[in-house]
Amino acid sequence: MKLSQGVEWGVHCATLLALAPAGRSVRKEGLAGHYGLPETYLGKHLQAMARAGILQAVTGPKGGYRLARSAEEITVLDVVEAVEGAQSPFVCQEIRQRGSGALAPEQCRRPCAVHAVMARADEAWRASLRAVTLADLVDRLPPGIRERNTELAAQAAGPGSPAGPGGPASRASR
Amino acid sequence: MKLSQGVEWGVHCATLLALAPAGRSVRKEGLAGHYGLPETYLGKHLQAMARAGILQAVTGPKGGYRLARSAEEITVLDVVEAVEGAQSPFVCQEIRQRGSGALAPEQCRRPCAVHAVMARADEAWRASLRAVTLADLVDRLPPGIRERNTELAAQAAGPGSPAGPGGPASRASR
Numbered sequence: 001m002k003l004s005q006g007v008e009w010g011v012h013c014a015t016l017l018a019l020a021p022a023g024r025s026v027r028k029e030g031l032a033g034h035y036g037l038p039e040t041y042l043g044k045h046l047q048a049m050a051r052a053g054i055l056q057a058v059t060g061p062k063g064g065y066r067l068a069r070s071a072e073e074i075t076v077l078d079v080v081e082a083v084e085g086a087q088s089p090f091v092c093q094e095i096r097q098r099g100s101g102a103l104a105p106e107q108c109r110r111p112c113a114v115h116a117v118m119a120r121a122d123e124a125w126r127a128s129l130r131a132v133t134l135a136d137l138v139d140r141l142p143p144g145i146r147e148r149n150t151e152l153a154a155q156a157a158g159p160g161s162p163a164g165p166g167g168p169a170s171r172a173s174r
Numbered sequence: 175m176k177l178s179q180g181v182e183w184g185v186h187c188a189t190l191l192a193l194a195p196a197g198r199s200v201r202k203e204g205l206a207g208h209y210g211l212p213e214t215y216l217g218k219h220l221q222a223m224a225r226a227g228i229l230q231a232v233t234g235p236k237g238g239y240r241l242a243r244s245a246e247e248i249t250v251l252d253v254v255e256a257v258e259g260a261q262s263p264f265v266c267q268e269i270r271q272r273g274s275g276a277l278a279p280e281q282c283r284r285p286c287a288v289h290a291v292m293a294r295a296d297e298a299w300r301a302s303l304r305a306v307t308l309a310d311l312v313d314r315l316p317p318g319i320r321e322r323n324t325e326l327a328a329q330a331a332g333p334g335s336p337a338g339p340g341g342p343a344s345r346a347s348r
Contacts, residue, residue, distance in 0.1 A: 001175055001176065001177050001178075001258055001263045002175065002263050002265065003175050003263045003264045003265070003292075004175075005265075005267060007264065007292075008264070008266060008267055008269060008288060009269065011288045011291075012269055012270065012288060015288075016275075032273075033273055033274045033275075034273050034274055034275035035269040035270075035272055035273040035275060036269065036272035036273030036274075036276070037269065037272075037273070076288075076291055076292075084175055089175045089176050089177045089263075090177045090181065090182070091176065091177070091179075092182060093179060093182055095182060095183065095186055095209040095210065095211065096186065096209075098209055098210030098211075099206075099207055099208050099209040099210030099211065100207045100208055100210075100326075101190075101207075101208035101209060101323065101326050102210070103316075103319065107316055107318075107319060108316075110316060113311050113314035113315065114182060114185045114186060114189075114250075114311065116314075117185075117250055117302075117303065117306050117311070118177075118181075118250075118303075120302055121299045121300075121302035121303045122299070124298040124299055124301070124302040125295045125296070125298055125299040125302075126295075127298070128291075128294055128295035128298040128299075129291065129292075129295045132291050137287050137288065137291070140287035140290075141287065142277075142281055142282075142284060144281075145277065145281060149275065152274075152275050
């Protein structure tokens with residue numbers, strides 16, 4: 001069982017976008033360069049995050065990505081599920097209904113206890129990731145790093161949106 | 175991110191072994207037949223569970239597997255880690271130290287916040303699985319199924335250990 005590297009990339013890039021100036025987007029190349037990541041592969045994850053409604057893709061030669069809602073409203077789980085999908089890592093094959101010891105369907109009206117235990121653990125994992133937002137991660141940056149990354153994000157960011165300084169929470173499109 | 179099918183197989187088989195008569199082992203073929211599983215592939219998981227100290231492999235023509243300790247002392251996490259390994263699904267590549275935005279090593283004395291969040295979620299998952307034992311799973315079997323599976327486990331079980339009816343908790347070897 002292994003999570004895609006895209007999870008680490010996605011959470012770090014979204015946290016950097018949370019520091020970008022209000023309403024301005026950062027190009028894929030800027031995000032890739034900041035963390036030394038392969039552009040094409042990172043691009044696929046950024047697109048997945050846009051499809052999931054976490055990022056807003058700004059088109060045009062000076063386009064890029066910005067947060068689609070405020071950093072307080074995006075959880076680490078949102079990013080993880082955008083990159084990895086939301087399906088549980090445990091896939092129940094209902095083996096209690098197979099083989100010489102097979103239970104009859106009417107004996108299986110309640111979910112299998114093994115399945116239920118795995119589902120509860122999966123929900124515990126998701127609840128833990130749901131409890132942390134991008135804003136929390138920004139708050140946990142080491143002293144000085146927040147200011148430095150804010151400056152780097154501003155350098156990497158393109159011009160502001162015609163919709164004005166709506167900030168990352170702005171849903172204005174261009 | 176996907177767990178091996180062996181997790182479902184391992185937990186179900188261990189729960190069936192918890193119902194076998196005290197001190198008696200069940201052959202791999204008996205376990206595979208009960209759940210309609212491929213013998214060779216199941217055998218690899220049973221061996222992993224024996225290496226992890228959950229099962230005891232009883233050698234000889236009438237040998238097989240029995241629990242190495244009592245069902246109250248074996249958690250679902252024990253089985254999951256025996257089959258899947260105990261490593262976290264999140265592998266931190268420390269991308270905060272890479273690229274044009276790289277932090278210096280002295281700025282990274284504390285673990286990365288992203289890494290810490292993922293580690294906490296992983297621990298929540300493991301804690302949930304650690305809270306349930308094979309004895310709990312036996313208790314959760316639907317009415318009548320416990321008795322039926324106890325009978326089937328007895329039919330599949332080989333003769334008792336020369337060490338006597340020590341029960342599944344007995345560590346006596348043969």
